[in-house]
Amino acid sequence: MDKKLLNSNKLPFCAGCGHHLISLNTQKALEKLNIDPLDVILVSDIGCHGIIDKFSNSHTVHGLHGRSVALASGISLGLKNKDKKVIVFIGDGGATIGMQHLLEAARLDIDLTVIIHNNMLYGMTGGQASGFTPKGFVTTTTPEQSKTRNYDICQLALSAKASFVARVITKPDFSDIIIEGLKNEGFSLIEALELCPSYALKMNKNMKLKDILEQIGEKEFVVKNDNYRWEYYKNSTTDLFEKVKILEKKYEHNLKRTFCIQLSGSAGEGVQTAGEVFAYGAVLSGLSVNQRGSYPVTVGVGFSTSEVIISPEKDCTYNVNSPDFMIITSIDGLNVNIEKLKSFKGIVYLDNSLETPKTDAKIIKYDFRKFGAKNSAIFSLLYLLKENKLYPVESFIEGLQITNIKEKVALDKFKEELKI
Amino acid sequence: MKDGKKIFVNGSFLIVESIARAGADTFVGYPITPSNYLYLYSSKRLPLTFHAPDEITTLQWMSGLSATGRLPITATSFPGFALMVESINMAFMMELPMVIILAQRLGPSTGTATCGASGDLLLIRGMISGGYPIPTLAISDFKDCWELPEKAVKIAVNLRTPVILLTSKETAMTNRTFDITSLKEIKKVERKFYSSDETYIPYKPEKNLVPQFLPLSSNKHQIRFTASTHDQKGVLQHSTKEALENSARLYKKIVSNLKDFTFYEYDEDGKENLIVTFDVSSVVSKEAIRELRKEGKKVSLLVAKTVVPIPDIYYEIISKYKKVYVVEENLNGELCEIIFGSKTPDNIVKINSIGKMISIDKIKEEVIKNG
Numbered sequence: 001m002d003k004k005l006l007n008s009n010k011l012p013f014c015a016g017c018g019h020h021l022i023s024l025n026t027q028k029a030l031e032k033l034n035i036d037p038l039d040v041i042l043v044s045d046i047g048c049h050g051i052i053d054k055f056s057n058s059h060t061v062h063g064l065h066g067r068s069v070a071l072a073s074g075i076s077l078g079l080k081n082k083d084k085k086v087i088v089f090i091g092d093g094g095a096t097i098g099m100q101h102l103l104e105a106a107r108l109d110i111d112l113t114v115i116i117h118n119n120m121l122y123g124m125t126g127g128q129a130s131g132f133t134p135k136g137f138v139t140t141t142t143p144e145q146s147k148t149r150n151y152d153i154c155q156l157a158l159s160a161k162a163s164f165v166a167r168v169i170t171k172p173d174f175s176d177i178i179i180e181g182l183k184n185e186g187f188s189l190i191e192a193l194e195l196c197p198s199y200a201l202k203m204n205k206n207m208k209l210k211d212i213l214e215q216i217g218e219k220e221f222v223v224k225n226d227n228y229r230w231e232y233y234k235n236s237t238t239d240l241f242e243k244v245k246i247l248e249k250k251y252e253h254n255l256k257r258t259f260c261i262q263l264s265g266s267a268g269e270g271v272q273t274a275g276e277v278f279a280y281g282a283v284l285s286g287l288s289v290n291q292r293g294s295y296p297v298t299v300g301v302g303f304s305t306s307e308v309i310i311s312p313e314k315d316c317t318y319n320v321n322s323p324d325f326m327i328i329t330s331i332d333g334l335n336v337n338i339e340k341l342k343s344f345k346g347i348v349y350l351d352n353s354l355e356t357p358k359t360d361a362k363i364i365k366y367d368f369r370k371f372g373a374k375n376s377a378i379f380s381l382l383y384l385l386k387e388n389k390l391y392p393v394e395s396f397i398e399g400l401q402i403t404n405i406k407e408k409v410a411l412d413k414f415k416e417e418l419k420i
Numbered sequence: 421m422k423d424g425k426k427i428f429v430n431g432s433f434l435i436v437e438s439i440a441r442a443g444a445d446t447f448v449g450y451p452i453t454p455s456n457y458l459y460l461y462s463s464k465r466l467p468l469t470f471h472a473p474d475e476i477t478t479l480q481w482m483s484g485l486s487a488t489g490r491l492p493i494t495a496t497s498f499p500g501f502a503l504m505v506e507s508i509n510m511a512f513m514m515e516l517p518m519v520i521i522l523a524q525r526l527g528p529s530t531g532t533a534t535c536g537a538s539g540d541l542l543l544i545r546g547m548i549s550g551g552y553p554i555p556t557l558a559i560s561d562f563k564d565c566w567e568l569p570e571k572a573v574k575i576a577v578n579l580r581t582p583v584i585l586l587t588s589k590e591t592a593m594t595n596r597t598f599d600i601t602s603l604k605e606i607k608k609v610e611r612k613f614y615s616s617d618e619t620y621i622p623y624k625p626e627k628n629l630v631p632q633f634l635p636l637s638s639n640k641h642q643i644r645f646t647a648s649t650h651d652q653k654g655v656l657q658h659s660t661k662e663a664l665e666n667s668a669r670l671y672k673k674i675v676s677n678l679k680d681f682t683f684y685e686y687d688e689d690g691k692e693n694l695i696v697t698f699d700v701s702s703v704v705s706k707e708a709i710r711e712l713r714k715e716g717k718k719v720s721l722l723v724a725k726t727v728v729p730i731p732d733i734y735y736e737i738i739s740k741y742k743k744v745y746v747v748e749e750n751l752n753g754e755l756c757e758i759i760f761g762s763k764t765p766d767n768i769v770k771i772n773s774i775g776k777m778i779s780i781d782k783i784k785e786e787v788i789k790n791g
Contacts, residue, residue, distance in 0.1 A: 038639045046648075053644070054655050059636050061487060061645045062656060063480070064510050070477045074484020077470065078446070079637060101480065104473050234467050240437040241600065246425045276595070283428050283597050292594040297453070297533045316597065318561070318590070318703035321781045 003037050003057045005030050012051045016201070018170035018194025019049050019117055026087065026115065029178035040085050043072040047091035048124050049117040058087075066090075066097025073101065073110045077232065085182055088114040092132035093122045095153055102153070102189070106162035109186035109228035113178070116153060116189070119196040120212075127199030134216045138203040152218060157189045158225075164188035166222040169209045177222060186227040245402060249286040253391040258311040260323040261384065264333030265377050267295055267304040271329075273403055274377035275306025278385070280399035282308070285391035288316035303336040306377075310390065322346065325384060326361075328354065329368045329376040349384055351376070370417070371410045378409050379417075386418050393420055424599035431565040431591035432457030432495075434598070435521065439493060439569035440465045441606040443577075444519060446492040448472050448481045450500060453533040454589035455523040458495030466493075475500035479507030479520075486516040487645050489613065489635030491573065495521040498540055499530055505547050508582050510647040512548055512670065515623070515631065517576035517583075519569070524588040524699070526775060535775060536589035538699040541754040544584055545728050552671050555579065555681060556728035558586040560702035562596055566603055568683070568725065573609045575681045579673060580630050586727065588749070590700040590777060614641070622654040623666055629673040675729055683725035686737055690718025693791040694741035696734070698724040698755050701747045701778050708783035719787060730759055743791050747771045749778055 005027040013019040030040060040058035044050040046065035053060035063071045072088045079086075095102060095116050105112055120137060122128045127140040134150045154165050163186035168174045170192050181188035193209045195201050213219055261278065265271045272293045279291040290309040296302040307323065309316055326341070327349040328334050334354050341348065341359040348359065352367045364387075368380040378400075385396055400406040414420070436458060447462035448470045449455075463469045468490070472478040475496060482492040496504065501522050511518060522544075526535040544556050555575045557568045569585060576583045614620050614634040620641035623631045631652075634643055644654025649663045657663035685702075687709070697705045702723045709719045722737050724730075738744055738759070744767060746756040753770040760768060769790050771783055 036639070038642065041636050051656070053646075057642065059638075059643045060654070061484075061514075061636070063483070063647050064506060067476065067480045067507065067510075070480030071484045073477075074448075074481035074486075075488055075636060076484070077468075077481065078485035078488030078490045080488075081637065084637065100473055101477055104477060232468060232470065234469075237440070237465055237467055240433060240440075240461060240465055241427070244427050244429060244433075246600075247428060247597075248426075279595060280428060283426060288597045289428065290594060290596050292590065295534055317707050318594070318596075318700070319707065319777045319780065321779050
């Protein structure tokens with residue numbers, strides 16, 4: 001190893017700042033492990049600690065405030081060879097902003113060594129209190145002492161199943177702890193406690209880190225847990241086309257123009273699938289098709305509409321001014337179309353259970369729910385198809401097969417009812 | 421349609437297969453309607469898939485993955501995209517190739533997740549702090565679902581930049597018959613990494629203003645990626661001349677290479693009327709034009725596919741016409757505002773709609789009334 005991690009003895013930190021000790025101990029740990037700086041990726045973010053990257057002979061990545069753990073996670077996941085060490089320098093401010101990133105990296109045991117420079121306040125922006133400020137600590141925003149308690153980031157990381165966690169008071173030599181963190185082939189979190197000389201030391205005279213720990217019931221410790229291995233590379237990937245059915249024309253249609261059918265019912269009653277069956281049936285008869293769904297955000301509640309446009313032309317239109325047929329199988333389906341029905345000029349197929357709405361359209365009523373709610377959508381489309389002969393019924397039945405619902409619907413009863 | 425091999429799929433299916441063939445190798449994402457099919461197909465198709473706990477993590481993981489030489493993509497919708505904005509700024513500044521597929525839905529805010537819209541263009545145009553344009557392509561139909569992802573990957577790689585691929589619920593979630601024999605071959609976008617023995621300077625630009633890329637796996641050269649203002653070495657600077665020039669280069673890099681990613685469709689018919697449109701409104705505009713022409717009306721069409729930055733050619737085309745109709749599925753015309761500014765010239769007619777696709781009749785009525 002030719003080079004040390006740091007390219008200067010003069011680091012850019014205030015006199016007496018613990019950041020010096022963290023940088024120097026990281027350098028020492030890498031030296032002891034004989035790791036070349038170009039086998040190190042140092043990821044930092046915003047905060048006094050982040051100015052270090054200029055002084056590093058390693059690869060450096062300097063990102064957004066609080067996001068360095070997530071950025072480094074991406075790096076670690078992307079590296080093909082594992083001979084690189086990914087080290088994250090982050091402050092207590094960054095650790096609160098990006099706490100989710102820390103917990104996620106711990107949960108997945110992503111191979112990183114994260115060193116939190118915890119000086120218990122926001123040093124770069126003026127010494128304000130952070131989520132890591134302990135109760136009783138004086139900061140510029142808590143001049144009468146902080147009244148709130150602090151996060152225990154080590155316990156949080158352990159709860160998220162981190163494989164290595166250590167809390168240490170910065171001291172001239174704590175490189176052995178960093179070595180242990182670097183040796184762990186998984187997520188290592190080292191919380192290094194320090195006192196900011198510009199704010200904390202001035203406002204909390206004679207305060208010792210040891211005393212703070214005692215006061216808040218925390219202590220220095222090192223915990224090593226089992227590593228968690230998960231395989232995220234796929235050995236092979238398959239072209240999506242290989243799993244898609246090529247639809248060959250098997251039946252003849254008699255359509256002379258484009259038609260649009262709008263089916264509206266209740267969510268959970270198979271409206272979208274029925275629309276797909278109808279669409280597949282049309283394709284098997286040589287028609288081009290455009291099918292889209294509309295429904296509220298919650299998947300299983302409220303209305304559900306499937307609009308199918310079928311066309312004898314090569315390229316089906318994406319949109320029509322108005323459907324030719326509307327099928328409404330439930331009250332949810334009726335309510336969502338009340339406005340549209342007022343000016344609708346086509347044919348409406350309405351379930352017997354529903355009150356006839358205000359409309360100039362021709363209304364045809366039928367007991368579409370006869371074979372139960374789950375059969376209502378599919379049955380109503382078969383009814384429409386038989387009435388209007390848009391394409392052969394056999395093609396629709398094959399559509400049932402393609403969508404794997406042939407066995408789930410009461411097809412024999414449908415046929416008997418419609419005399420097919 | 422007797423010939424050919426027909427399949428019945430949604431737009432997401434085509435986008436994912438195409439982008440995978442173009443060389444995207446990693447998907448990172450968090451599910452959100454209407455981009456869920458993109459998420460689903462990507463999980464099946466790409467060699468690496470990571471399910472992030474949120475959209476900020478998504479973009480950060482992608483950035484890290486990109487820095488190691490992978491080509492990551494994600495798919496999201498406005499609420500997720502909003503969370504990504506700061507991190508996309510970072511990736512733009514670090515010059516990390518990636519593609520963000522944005523399937524638009526009705527806003528503001530969470531709006532309606534299952535309702536289409538073309539309402540995020542102004543956000544995209546202004547999303548990079550400092551007014552920098554982020555290359556953005558808008559898919560107008562199923563053919564574009566196949567052809568534009570490859571172009572997006574190419575821009576990302578060749579210009580070292582995040583690229584936004586814009587679509588909407590009406591394309592990403594709509595099923596259509598599609599003839600796969602008509603599909604153009606998608607070639608894997610080649611990536612060249614820095615290979616010289618000379619010291620690598622991470623942000624030293626080549627002639628086309630793009631610096632050469634070297635992944636973090638190198639053990640020969642020091643590599644720096646920096647989100648803050650930085651010099652060519654990637655070292656953070658306050659506001660040195662070199663650092664400010666580097667920032668300004670990011671702007672020039674995009675606009676000076678725009679000719680390589682200017683994509684549009686122009687169908688000329690007469691010099692009276694021109695419909696300018698993008699995204700899903702393109703398909704209804706085409707239908708309207710077809711019907712208008714049958715009725716003897718001359719109407720030309722410009723479908724904008726490169727939507728950020730706006731290519732000069734659009735102005736050249738527009739200037740030929742007496743009346744210009746800008747058709748887009750949003751409240752007040754976002755493409756229109758980007759092209760013409762806050763005050764629309766008198767010969768421009770805006771045709772807009774929210775909550776539903778613009779109807780063919782509405783476009784026809786406006787053209788007949790004004791043209």
